[in-house]
Amino acid sequence: MSAIFKAAASYAAEHGWPIVQNYGMRPDGGCMCYLGMGCGMPGKHPVHVDWLLHATADEEKIAAWFENDEPWNIGLPLGPSSGLLDTEWDDEKSFATAKRFGLLGVPTLGYSSSRGGHRLWKLDPRLVDLPKGVQKIDGLEVRFGGGGRMSQSIIPPSVHHTGKRYAWEPGMSPDEIEPATMPEALVLAVIAAVGGNGGDGLITKDTIYERVIVEGERHDAIVSWISSEIMRMRDPHDPKEQQNVLMVCRALNQTRMAKPLDDKELKQIWISQLRWGMKARAAGAVKIASTDEGADEKVEEARKKNPHTASGLEFRSNEWFPGLWRLTVVHSDPKEFRLGVPLPGAVDDDDERMRVFVSLTSADWSSPIAVARKVLEATGTIDVTDPNPKEWAKIWNGYSYKPEGEKKAVKVRGLKVKLMDEREEEWPPAEQQRYSVVAGWLLDALSNIAKPEPESDDSTPHPSGRPCWVRVGDDDYQLFFSWSRVFEDIQKTRKVRLNEGDMIALKRRMLAATGEQEFKIERVRTEAGVRRRYIVWTQSHIAHLEDIAHPDGESDPKALIYRGQIEFQKPITSAGTRESGPE
Numbered sequence: 001m002s003a004i005f006k007a008a009a010s011y012a013a014e015h016g017w018p019i020v021q022n023y024g025m026r027p028d029g030g031c032m033c034y035l036g037m038g039c040g041m042p043g044k045h046p047v048h049v050d051w052l053l054h055a056t057a058d059e060e061k062i063a064a065w066f067e068n069d070e071p072w073n074i075g076l077p078l079g080p081s082s083g084l085l086d087t088e089w090d091d092e093k094s095f096a097t098a099k100r101f102g103l104l105g106v107p108t109l110g111y112s113s114s115r116g117g118h119r120l121w122k123l124d125p126r127l128v129d130l131p132k133g134v135q136k137i138d139g140l141e142v143r144f145g146g147g148g149r150m151s152q153s154i155i156p157p158s159v160h161h162t163g164k165r166y167a168w169e170p171g172m173s174p175d176e177i178e179p180a181t182m183p184e185a186l187v188l189a190v191i192a193a194v195g196g197n198g199g200d201g202l203i204t205k206d207t208i209y210e211r212v213i214v215e216g217e218r219h220d221a222i223v224s225w226i227s228s229e230i231m232r233m234r235d236p237h238d239p240k241e242q243q244n245v246l247m248v249c250r251a252l253n254q255t256r257m258a259k260p261l262d263d264k265e266l267k268q269i270w271i272s273q274l275r276w277g278m279k280a281r282a283a284g285a286v287k288i289a290s291t292d293e294g295a296d297e298k299v300e301e302a303r304k305k306n307p308h309t310a311s312g313l314e315f316r317s318n319e320w321f322p323g324l325w326r327l328t329v330v331h332s333d334p335k336e337f338r339l340g341v342p343l344p345g346a347v348d349d350d351d352e353r354m355r356v357f358v359s360l361t362s363a364d365w366s367s368p369i370a371v372a373r374k375v376l377e378a379t380g381t382i383d384v385t386d387p388n389p390k391e392w393a394k395i396w397n398g399y400s401y402k403p404e405g406e407k408k409a410v411k412v413r414g415l416k417v418k419l420m421d422e423r424e425e426e427w428p429p430a431e432q433q434r435y436s437v438v439a440g441w442l443l444d445a446l447s448n449i450a451k452p453e454p455e456s457d458d459s460t461p462h463p464s465g466r467p468c469w470v471r472v473g474d475d476d477y478q479l480f481f482s483w484s485r486v487f488e489d490i491q492k493t494r495k496v497r498l499n500e501g502d503m504i505a506l507k508r509r510m511l512a513a514t515g516e517q518e519f520k521i522e523r524v525r526t527e528a529g530v531r532r533r534y535i536v537w538t539q540s541h542i543a544h545l546e547d548i549a550h551p552d553g554e555s556d557p558k559a560l561i562y563r564g565q566i567e568f569q570k571p572i573t574s575a576g577t578r579e580s581g582p583e
Helices: 003-015 059-065 092-100 184-194 215-232 239-256 263-282 295-305 307-311 362-366 368-379 389-397 415-421 434-447 483-494 500-514 539-549 557-565
Strands: 020-022 073-077 084-089 109-112 117-122 134-137 140-143 152-154 314-316 319-321 326-330 336-342 355-360 398-401 410-413 424-426 468-471 477-481 520-525 531-537
Touching (some): 003 073, 092 117, 092 215, 239 263, 355 362, 368 389, 477 483, 483 500
Antiparallel strands (some): 020 073, 073 152, 398 410, 477 531
């Protein structure tokens, strides 16, 4: 188990802290959530929307999070659930505020983050009754979970999106010191600020217009403004309108921030909020404004006439939108496009019982007819090509038309692009990747092959090309087989269909693992006088194949049988020595 799990278990068991499961960071620098590199708060937000209900001090539940060695981060809920509150500074202004209130001189729990520091204190009962959960005092952020508002802090040894770990200050970990009472002056300042008599106040969508935003408030201010603007957009799918709002956002960032956000960070926040807004609007969180008198009646009339609405699609502004359809892009090998389609009669986007999932390949995704066929097969009732297949092709792919009296054509974006705008993303574990599954099938086929008996004179390749161990010395064996023949047998025995791409992908990974340019090839004349071409592998090739098939380190039972049959050798390490195999 990871260091983060051990710390979480210790906090829960020894200190009674409820722990919040948060998304961590992927190796490529993206958040573990479906937004990946586009996440505006990478590694700093909970897995569950109602995360306070899922916070737990149960060691078994915490252990279950880390069963697959996923790099989750952990958080501490602040307020009555933990009895703690947090003060954080991340710039010169907030650090000066912390010093002014004497926070640095009081022995209490404390840890460092990427840019600043945290101090944890006993929760003051007076803060619980306040109508807010977080308050800033001259840039210093105080999180106390008042008024039933949920607030948390990411705690050590979680990993920041910069790659740096949160770490306890020397002598200030929970194993070394108890939390102290926060200085009275700061408690009174928070109470006064929430009451409207001081401090910076609550960040709203209009705050960015009212005053200059200091460094510790930038993220909250820009998120509040963007989310408000997206809800007011006429069509969040329209690229021109998106660019217009983003342009204004960039201008505000440069003119209303004491220190502007980096443009890359700003764009990540924008993308994250745009996707959220699209989903919220599609789910009916906001009614789309219209300047067309009688627009509602026109939309309702169109819905009655057009059968596509029965499949959960939405018609407005004279074009089609995803409505209750959902797309998840599964980053497997090859990629899967998982289309969620509601069954007839579904009205609630949250009722998964009324939804079927259609698995599409990239070729299917590009073809409106293939999509229609897969939807019909999955639902048994919804035929999106009925009554006009050509109309469905336009709805899916998009089209252009020239309005009467206009010289310039208007482009209408298709469902294919709009669904991709709102997509969720899923990264399956390595052992579920296509190449890993294929490697497992090959490993299974090769693991059944026994070496010749020492007294046997028969030590020649199989004339059909099936895998066969051949003795090339007293105690040295090599595996001879035909690449195409062994995969032909796999398809027959497992009743699966493999394409050339599957075999090429696996071959490339094997060559990369072994460092070879090509596998060793030998031509052997069979008893029938035919010269057959064989690939020649050694035990180390099987080791590399097993690493690809079982990246989590858990071996297939048949591979273990093979290891018992033949002395297993690990590949040579960079130090020039062989790693020892299992007993």
